[in-house]
Amino acid sequence: MRYDYLYRYYDKFTTGGFRRMMDEGFNCRNNHYHYAATYTGPGHTHIYTGSAPALSGIVGNDFYDRNLGRLLYCTEDTTVSTVGGTGPAGKMSPRTMLVTTITDQLKLATEGRAKVVGVALKDRGAILPAGHAANGAYWFDSKDGNWITSTFYMQELPKWVNDFNKRRLPEQFMAQKWEFSRPLNQYTASTTDDQPYEAPLPGESKAVFPHEFIATTGGLRYEVLRATPYGDVLSKEFALAAIKGEQLGADNVTDFLALSFSSPDYIGHAFGTHAIETEDNYLRLDRQLADLFAQLDATIGKGNYLAFLSADHGVADVPGFSQVYRIPANVKPYGVVGEVAKAALEKAFGSGNWILAYMNQQVYLNHSLLAEKKIAMGDAYETVKRALLNQPGVINVINFHQVTAQALPEVQMEMMRNVFHPNRSGDFYVMFQSGWFEGRNKGTTHGTTYAYDTHVPLLFYGWGIKHGQTVRRTKIADIAPTLAALLGILEPSGTIGNPIEEVVN
Structure with missing residues (x-):
């Protein structure tokens, strides 16, 4: 969710959701990411840890781990098993995260009495915020249509989760369509529906309303629901079931529900920032938030709970959309950068497996081969940099081992320092020109250091919060x-941020 969505859709929001938080809570209007890896896993991690990839070890959704000698997914755990499903989707835990979360600190501060529950369609969106000490983290299994967890947390699902799964809401949603929620002429914050740069949902021939849901191949029958507003409904309903089933907020010990709405990401990737689908989803999500707050008012009591809202990253405009306005933007196909870097190293130093991986805009060099051939890191860097700067869209190549020697604006300098973890990051970071990214010609993505990827909402509302706003950079x-x-507790172990005085005061 990019920051500007709050204002682009403001007049169409109800008074109970986003506007309730904006009109009654505290709005940090200049809130940005502080590292060069604006992806889902790192975003969820650092919202809840106050840390940076350099300390947490979560440098991407996937990354190359030099100690393991292979690619590693940010929440994978081969030592645990799925609970509540028949597939491998539950082989997950927070073990790769090397620091504590605010949710962990709440458990420690209350001698374990606080209840902590993480909820999201995505495993990483539930697990990383819930932390290491959570009572449970639950995510959606597209194979069976169930909410599942792993043996890291428990050996069997609680009764309330089994009862929720028996409702078979995904089956009900699959039988419906995604249609306009209001008259077409009211979608004034969007382009027309039929745009060539939008990606259709699985099974569709065109990215236009109404969207019908076709079960995807590979056994993931319910995968398509993630890229629709029904994913948000499913998440909200499960969160409400968690509040009731775990009796969150029912005693005098503070509890924590970490709820992430994943569908805006899937929808945004497919349709882009100015699509009717994107606008429709945020208007629908606003109603889900309003319902969540109304039910919290009724059960916990207005003023007795604190809510904060942010996003794990922003998003770039679709290059095809930008080009309509003559704004420089384009897409670089996956794989090109890695191949160019590899060819340059082989030409300069001979054949060999010089690059172990290229991902997250980072080149992972083979350190053993460099040592064997007596090639200095600086020489390898100059070779790669010369080759890549000849590539369209590449504006700079950063040597993580000498960040302070780079000619960079201070903001980008900090982002580079904060993202580098010696065992999990690459050696060189490839910086693309604004508006450019690696991927496909339909849809969009995120992951850069530019404002459209770093500037996200930050709203605080409820207990202890006075109405106000700041445009100071947070x-x-x-x-x-x-x-x-x-809360009057110790901050997480890897925290590098500071309390926002205007909020606390």
Whole structure:
């Protein structure tokens, strides 16, 4: 969710959802990411840790781990098993995250009495915020249509989760369509529906309304629901079931529900920032938030709970959309950068497996081969940099081993320092020109250091919060220490941010 969505759709929001948080809560209007890896896994991690990839080890959704000698998914755990499903989707845990979360700190501060529950369609969106000590983290299994967890947390699902799964809401949603939720002429914050740069949902021939749901191949029958507003409904309904089933907020010990709505990401990737689908989804999500708050008012009591809202990253405009306005933008196909870097190294130093991986805009060099051939890191860097700067769309190549020697604006300099983890990051970071990214010609993505990827909402509402706003630059790393200050507990172990004084005061 990019920051500007709050204002682009403001007049169409109800008074109970986003506007309730904006009109009655505190709005940090200049809130940005502080590292060069604006992806889902790192975003969820650092909202809740107040840390940075350099300390947490979560440098991407996937990354190359030099100690393991292979690619590693940010929440994979081969030592655990799925609970509640028949597939491998539950072989997950937070073990790859090397620091504590604000949710962990709440468990520690209350001698374990606080209840912590993480909920998201995506496993990483539930697991990383819930932390290491959570009572449970639950995510959606597209194979069976169930909410599942892993043996890291428990050996069997609680009764309330089994009861929720028996409702078979995904089956009900699959039988419906995604249609306009209001008259077409009211979607004034969007382009027309039929755009060539939008990606259709699985099974569709065109990316236009109404969207019908076709079960995807490979056994993931319910995967398509993730890229529709029904994914948000499913998440909200499960969160409400968690509040009731775990009796969150029912005693005098503070509990924590970490709820992530994943569908805006799937929808945004497919249709882009100015699509009717995107606008429709946020208007529908607004109603889900309003319902969530109304039910919290009724059960916990207005003023007795604290809510904060942010996003794990922003998003670039679709290059095809930008080009309509003559704004420089384009797409670089996956694989090109890695192949050019590899060819340059082979030409300069001979054949060999010089690059172990290229991902997250980072080149992972084979350190053993460099040592064997007595090639200095600086020489390898100059070779790769010369080759890549000849590539359209590449504006710079950063040597992580000498970041302070790079000619970079201070903001980008900090992002580079904060993202580098010696065992999990690459050696060189490939910086693309604004508006450019690696991927496909339909849809869009994120992951850069530009404002459209770093500038995300930050709203605080409810208990202890006075109405107000600030345009002072705040960082994602400030969220966890702000919550710690409000709760009067120790901040997470890897925190590098500071409490936002205007919120705490």
